Amino acid sequence: MSYYSSMGKRAAHTGRFRQHSIRQAIQLKYIYLIFSLSLSFAVFAGDIQQHRDPATGLISWKVQHPGLSLQLIQLLPDYVTAVYSARGLPPLLVKTMASQCIFGTIIKNESGEQLSYRVADWRYVTEDGKAHPIKTKTEWVKEWQDQGVSFRWSILPDEQTFEPGDWSQGFTTVPLPPDSSLNLIYTWRYQGENHKGTLEGLRCAPAQAPES
Amino acid sequence: MPDLSHELTRLTTPIEAPDFQLKDMDGEQYSLESYRGKVVILNFWATWCPPCRREIPSMEALHQAFKDEAFAILAINEWETEDHVFAFMGQLPVDPSFPILFDPDSEVAQSFDVKGLPTTVLLDTQGRIVYRAVGGRDFDHPEVKRIIRDLLADSGTPSR
Numbered sequence: 001m002s003y004y005s006s007m008g009k010r011a012a013h014t015g016r017f018r019q020h021s022i023r024q025a026i027q028l029k030y031i032y033l034i035f036s037l038s039l040s041f042a043v044f045a046g047d048i049q050q051h052r053d054p055a056t057g058l059i060s061w062k063v064q065h066p067g068l069s070l071q072l073i074q075l076l077p078d079y080v081t082a083v084y085s086a087r088g089l090p091p092l093l094v095k096t097m098a099s100q101c102i103f104g105t106i107i108k109n110e111s112g113e114q115l116s117y118r119v120a121d122w123r124y125v126t127e128d129g130k131a132h133p134i135k136t137k138t139e140w141v142k143e144w145q146d147q148g149v150s151f152r153w154s155i156l157p158d159e160q161t162f163e164p165g166d167w168s169q170g171f172t173t174v175p176l177p178p179d180s181s182l183n184l185i186y187t188w189r190y191q192g193e194n195h196k197g198t199l200e201g202l203r204c205a206p207a208q209a210p211e212s
Numbered sequence: 213m214p215d216l217s218h219e220l221t222r223l224t225t226p227i228e229a230p231d232f233q234l235k236d237m238d239g240e241q242y243s244l245e246s247y248r249g250k251v252v253i254l255n256f257w258a259t260w261c262p263p264c265r266r267e268i269p270s271m272e273a274l275h276q277a278f279k280d281e282a283f284a285i286l287a288i289n290e291w292e293t294e295d296h297v298f299a300f301m302g303q304l305p306v307d308p309s310f311p312i313l314f315d316p317d318s319e320v321a322q323s324f325d326v327k328g329l330p331t332t333v334l335l336d337t338q339g340r341i342v343y344r345a346v347g348g349r350d351f352d353h354p355e356v357k358r359i360i361r362d363l364l365a366d367s368g369t370p371s372r
Binding site: 083086087088108150151152153154156157158160162163164165166167168169170 | 217218219220221258260261262263290291292293296317318327328329344345346347348349
């Protein structure tokens, strides 16, 4: 088909195109409206930001709710090994920790009121849809004590009641291999009510540092 | 990493701080009891904890601001060796002039119900915990200084 005959066909179909365009515009308007509403709901459910560190290539996720912010940061097995080795912890313990999928976790009370959380109520959901409890700091510390180690730091505290301005940082561990996908269901209590949020599409750090 | 806030939480009922004896980097023994009559900040920290590292310069600024007052800061390191902390201190933008004490088995931290690092408690001149902060803080803030001045004034210790 030549360029011109093509133009003629286009001209012949202009009316239909116009009608189609109007229908499409209306449909797009509705899609935009639905999308806007879903965005409003997402903000209500938790505004999630994903960030890739240009220097390390590692990913972090931050979710913001009224009164609460939660951030999860991929940690490389090498970094985990370095953290525990530098504390002089036994090689077996270091190896166990480095075999976990660990996220650096920052949880912060951004409200002007009391806010609390309990890791025992949190769950990670694997790709098969099954929900699993998160191993708590108390469970880790007990395991370390059974190995004769009195170290009790690094893991995100089990439960805390935060006053305004309070926040915590620590490791969240899941027994999954590098690059695994998972969702995290987290809960908190604020203004006398229990709240639940889900961080979807989390990914464990790769075995090696990604290309940045 | 969140910005460091300056909010300290006032306890509705002050709690008697448990006494302790800890050593500093030179092996000198410190007793909390010997600080009775001073307003004291106890800061529980570790070198691997990023917010702990971030708040040290502001603690040093606060220490300098009240160096002539009945005020002290004791930074209590958790589970690390003197050598490790000494090497770390060389990397800081400031050289802390307040004592760094060592809590090698974290018993003191446990006695203060410290769940995570950093945690800071502020003691009045009677040795009672009157304020608490979980997570890193900017201690070189006018509001923190006002709290300390008020505690010094409450005890009858004049503050400039």
